[in-house]
Structure formats: structure tokens, C-alpha cells
Amino acid sequence: MKFHHIPVLFNETIEMLNLKPGQIIVDATLGGGGHAGGILERIAPDGTLIGIDRDPNALAAARAHLKEYGDSLITVHGNFNDLGTILGKLNIPYINGLVMDLGVSSHQLDEKSRGFSYQDDAPLDMRMDPTQPFSAMNVVNEYEEKQLAKIILEYGEERWAARIAKFIVENRPIHTTGELTEIIKAAIPAKARRQGPHPSKRTFQAIRIEVNGELEILEGAIETAVNFLESGGRLCVITFHSLEDRIVKNTFRRLERPCTCPPDSPICICDKKASIKILTRKPITPSKYEIDENPRSRSAKLRACQKL
């Protein structure tokens, strides 16, 4: 199996992780193993990389790509939301660094049958983990109109959400991404369709986020990762849209300034301590060169912090 995923913000992420030989690092979104290769090159043979992915195909491809590193790579099929349990089972009490490169991989987008892309006609699916029973078929065909409109508005930031939800409900059952795209096109007025990106872009993003529960797990996963980091350990998170980036930014800020006392309180009485230092006041974004080479990197943002 061949993966074509070009790792995004590769040099910047590797630099931010501040890797040393022998370290224990987690790649919570192993994908095709692009970032993982750079990490292993710096920590192996004495170090260990735990590579997690929800997609068994990604794990198989990464293992093949990184086979030269042998036992330095441990792959785990799972959700990074279960990081605590995963590390517990491996008897790993602390880690020196963790990277999350969120969203779908280029391979998942390119694999037509997975239904992630609005460019192809495929069954409605969009599951990162094909062993999970809940798919885009359930969201599109079973959600109430109001619920559909809410997720398309919130997760897709789509101004035509209410009309799209109405058209979807009126045209059920819907089986394929092609059918869904035709319905979305009919729902968005022609003038608006001509201006923005592909008419399905925002709605497909919203449905994908809902199917995979992408946003609700992020804050908790960052906190768990910080708890497992050894003092001085680094956490890097790469996001691809503003909703994710906002969660990362706000969670980092809360962990850096955790005091919950009312602003008019003369002294701190909550006694909550900072656990991290933010290393990127502004997120790191790809260079023009990287965007030219890999247009999918366009919306990427990297934020990093260090455990105190």
C-alpha cells in the first residue's frame, strides 16, 4: 500500500519537539508516518515512538514505511482520546513529547471509497475508523432537520446551513457523496455558489467532524497529553481549520494561566498552578514555498507548548 501524504510543517514540528536520542514520543495521528520518520531518525535506536491512528490502513502503511526502525516503533489502533489507557497498557508512565496532526490524511481523501471527498461519487461514509458503526449515512439520513442545520452551521461555518438541511431532509434517502453534492448545489443560490469555494466544502467538513467526533475530544486529549509529559517535554498540535485552532489556543491558555479566581479578587485563592509554557504566541504557518509544493498545507497552523 502506498501513501502519498507529505507531512505538513515538518521541519517546524521537528524543531519544536526538541528531540533527543532515547526519548519516548507519541505520534497521536500516525497517518502515513511522515512526521514519525523524522522523529524516529532522531530518537532511535534507544528511543521509542508510540504511533496511534484510528485507521488500520494508515497503521499498516506507516509500519511498512518505517520498518527499518524495528521495535523503536510501536503502533496502536485506537483513538488518541484514549491516550491514558493506551499508555497504561504499554506500561509507559511518562512521555517526552507528543504530536497531533489533526484531520484526515491525503490518503484518506484520495481513497474514493471512503467518501471523504466531494470530488468523487462514493457511498456516504467518512469514518476515519472503518470499524466504527456510525457513518455519514446515519448523519445525513437520520438526523432531524434542526440538528443537521446546527452541525452544518457550527462545524462547517456555512451560512446556507438551514436551507441545505431542509433540502437534505426533503431528498432522503441519500446514498452517495455525488447525490449529496447535487442537493447542496440546489440549496445554495447560484450567485453565492459562484463566489466561494466548492459548494460542498463546508457541509462535508461539518459531516466529517460529526461522524468522527473530532472537536469534542480535543480539549481532553490535550490535557491528558500534558499530564503525561515529563517536565520540559513538548506538545505540538497542527490544525487545519479555525474551529480546531480555537480549541487548541484556548486550552493552551487555560493550562498556562489556570487561575479561576474572579478578576477583582486581590489574591489567588483557587491555588491552581500553571502546567505549561506556550512556545508559539502566534501559530506557525507554512511558508509560501511549502504551500506551492503542497497546497493542502494552506490552512495549517502549528501551536506548541512545553511542560513546566
Ligand SMILES: C[S@@+](CC[C@H](N)C(=O)[O-])C[C@H]1O[C@@H](n2cnc3c(N)ncnc32)[C@H](O)[C@@H]1O
Ligand atoms: C493529517 S493525518 C496525519 C499524517 C501524519 N502526520 C503523516 O505525516 O503522515 C491525520 C491522521 O490522524 C488520524 N486521526 C485523526 N483523528 C484521530 C484520533 N482522534 N485518534 C487517532 N487517530 C486519529 C487519521 O486517521 C489520519 O490518519
